[in-house]
Amino acid sequence: MSTAKYFVLLGSLTAFISACQPPVPEEDTVSSQSTRYLYVASGLCYSGTGNTTYTSSTASNVIFKVNLETGAYEGRVADFTKATEATGTTPVSISNYDDTHMMVLLEHTGQRRIELIEKKLDGARTTFYNNTSTTAPIGALQSAAKFVMSVADGFLISRTTAIEKLDAGKGRQAGTGTNAWVQSPGGACSASAVNITSLLTYPTTTNTAGYNIVYTHSQNASSATNNRLGVINGATGWNGTSGCLDDQSTVGATAYPTASAYMSAFKRMVVSYAGTNAALQNSLYSYAIDDAATSNIISDPVNGFENPSVIYGASAMTYDEAKGYLYVATGSTVSTNLTTGNAPYNIEKFSYNPTTKVFTRVGSTTFYSGNYETRCISSMFVGN
Numbered sequence: 479m480s481t482a483k484y485f486v487l488l489g490s491l492t493a494f495i496s497a498c499q500p501p502v503p504e505e506d507t508v509s510s511q512s513t514r515y516l517y518v519a520s521g522l523c524y525s526g527t528g529n530t531t532y533t534s535s536t537a538s539n540v541i542f543k544v545n546l547e548t549g550a551y552e553g554r555v556a557d558f559t560k561a562t563e564a565t566g567t568t569p570v571s572i573s574n575y576d577d578t579h580m581m582v583l584l585e586h587t588g589q590r591r592i593e594l595i596e597k598k599l600d601g602a603r604t605t606f607y608n609n610t611s612t613t614a615p616i617g618a619l620q621s622a623a624k625f626v627m628s629v630a631d632g633f634l635i636s637r638t639t640a641i642e643k644l645d646a647g648k649g650r651q652a653g654t655g656t657n658a659w660v661q662s663p664g665g666a667c668s669a670s671a672v673n674i675t676s677l678l679t680y681p682t683t684t685n686t687a688g689y690n691i692v693y694t695h696s697q698n699a700s701s702a703t704n705n706r707l708g709v710i711n712g713a714t715g716w717n718g719t720s721g722c723l724d725d726q727s728t729v730g731a732t733a734y735p736t737a738s739a740y741m742s743a744f745k746r747m748v749v750s751y752a753g754t755n756a757a758l759q760n761s762l763y764s765y766a767i768d769d770a771a772t773s774n775i776i777s778d779p780v781n782g783f784e785n786p787s788v789i790y791g792a793s794a795m796t797y798d799e800a801k802g803y804l805y806v807a808t809g810s811t812v813s814t815n816l817t818t819g820n821a822p823y824n825i826e827k828f829s830y831n832p833t834t835k836v837f838t839r840v841g842s843t844t845f846y847s848g849n850y851e852t853r854c855i856s857s858m859f860v861g862n
Contacts, residue, residue, distance in 0.1 A: 515543040515552065516796070516805060516846075516860055517597070518825070521568035522585060523856040524675055525791035526734040526752025526759070527698045530815040532854045534568040534585060540851050541569055541582065541595070544825070546798070546860065549845055553599040556582070564589055571625045571857045580861070581606065583626040583635065590619040592626055592635075597861065607633075607648055618642035618650055625677050625857075629712070630688050634659075634679075639671040641693065643715060654718030660691070660710050667708035667722035673698050676738045676795075678747060682769045685713035690723065690775070692767075694735035694749060702731040707738075707749065707765075709775050724775040726765065730758045737795040739804065744832050745769060748782070750792035750806060754814050760786045762806065762828070762837055783837040786812050788826060796858040804828040804837060807855035810848045822848025823855045 520538035525531045532538075539558040544551055558567045564586055571583040579594045579601075592607040609619045618635050625636040632645040640658035643651040653659050662671050673696040679689040689712040697704035709724040710716060728735055733751040740747045746764045753759030761784040766777045783789065791809035798805070809816045810824045827845035828837040 514546045514800070514860065514862055515597075516546055516825070516858060517541065517543050517555065517572055517580060518807075518852070518855055519569040519572045519582070519857040520823075520852050520854060521558075521570050521856040523570075523793040523854045524673070524696070524736055525793045525809060525816060525854065526736055526754075527696060528732070528734075528754040528814060529752065529791045529809070530817055531791065531793070531809075532817055534566045536817065536853070537568055537856070538851045538853045539568050541572060541580075542851055543597070544846050546801075551846075554851075555580070555597060555599060555601050556595050556603065557600075558584070569856060570623065571627075572859060573627045573857075574859050574861045575628060577862060580859070581626055581628065581633075583623055585623055590623055592619075592633075607644065618644060624674065627677060627679070629679055634677055634691065636674045636677050636693065638673060641674065641677065641691065641710070641715075651715070653715045657718075659715035660693075660721070661716065663708060663710065663716040663722045665720070665722040666725040667710070667716070668695070668704050668706060668725070671695065672704070675734075675736050678738045678740045679712065680740050680742070680745075680747070680767050680769055682712070684770065684772050685711055687711075687713035692738065692740075692747060692776075694738050696734040696736070698734075700731045702727055705731065705734055707735065707776060724771075724773060726776045726779070729761070729763060729779065729781070732756065733758045733761070736792055737806075739795045739797040740767070741797050741804075741830065742799060743802070744830070746835075747776075748795065748797065748804060748837075750789070750795050752791045752793075755786050755790070755812055758784070760784065760790045760792070762789065762792075762804075764830075764835055764837075780835040782830070782835055783828065783839075788839060791816055793823060794855045794858050796860055798860045800860075802830065803840065804830060805845070805858060805860070807852075807858060809854075816854065820850075820853060822850065822852040824848045824852070825855070825858075 641660035643659035794807040825846035
């Protein structure tokens, strides 16, 4: 057979085989691991006592996503300003639930709820948990809720003054009597609970749950005693007499902790402080976490970044474990009134040096500049 005839026959055979193959389905934009996003909620937020920021009715009240590689806006996942929503419905917390859904905590008196929302643009929404009955037992959503996250044995929800826990079946886990899982923790964690501003967990082998809880607390006033960080036993919560494993005072009486994140590769947590424009009030601190300890767990506070022209009134934070970047939502201007002129919030991107324990801004400009959808950023997470 001539060479020319051979290649003609081979080409025909290849075309025939290809035609017989089933069509390759289009890749789903949610399940694909090739593109990763920063998911952002703009709702009722806290940017440190002394700063005026947006309320549930003046915030943008949307959830959108940003391409992590390009920093480009991808579109809205959910919009709570539509006529079908009760006015003032605001997304106060979002967290990753699974490959296709996020968990969203919606604050609205009488309509507080947790929804699962597809990570797609204008994603489908389903109610995951809803406890608004005034006759129900002291429930997880009976008072203002601020943060929600999944844990190995269920879910944690922070209220303004307490931390609730639901088991995997959504059953409420009570602390002492009918109290919340963590309510007015005593000991070093302080008996004051005015404004729990963030939660994180870290893995540990010291209890059966496999994790402990760290919360940040703002007294909403100058207080060297009650502006602090606390560590709670993940397996017991606060049982009325024990469960507080450690605490740390904040870096200054008027430095108010607003958000936190855990960097597992370095066993350190990051806390953003916010306040009016004074020393230490607008900074990023990191702390060592001893995951094998049952006391004296938090140590080695290091001021990793302080520049109010970049970070002022930080309101939310998340850490990308895969790439090692910290994302911080912050007021776009040095001003105690962040609502003046409808000032949007920016998102800044930082790298971390584990030797110097310093954060460095990535690039010379803001990672994601604020706009009408970022008033103000209440929560963020990195996901597919």
